[in-house]
Amino acid sequence: MYETYFIRAVPGSKVRLNRVLLLKEKGSGGEFEVSVGQPLIDGAYAExxxxxxxxxxxxIIFKHKKKKHYMKRWIVNQKLTRFRVDKPLVKV
Incomplete structure (x- = not known):
């Protein structure tokens, strides 16, 4: 399971991530082959x-100005999405 910034999708739905920057595959000899996109790899995606x-x-966000008696404080929460990777990177 991973967490990231908010993704607009209904919980339980499947999403395809098609903007892949780096792909690492295991070759036939047991060594890893790394493909780096320029800037993206064509046809690669993850589900x-x-x-x-x-x-x-x-x-907590706090702003103030010295000697002016000006102070502001906010408390904010970041929206997050928890997801599971079903299919790791696939190159078409």
Whole structure:
């Protein structure tokens, strides 16, 4: 399971990630072959399943100006998405 910034999809749905920057495959001799895109690899994708949406931990933002009696404070949460990788990177 992985967590990332919010992905707009319903929990339980499958999503295809098609913007792949790097692909590492095991060759026939047992060595790994690495393909680096320029900037993306054509035809490579990964399929994931969205498990749930959640909120990250609280972050406190504090602004002030010295000698002016100006202070502001916000508490914000980052929206996160937890997902599972079903098919690792596949090159078509």
């Amino acid at each position: 994931i399943t969205i498990l749930e949406h959640l909120k990250g931990e609280d972050q």
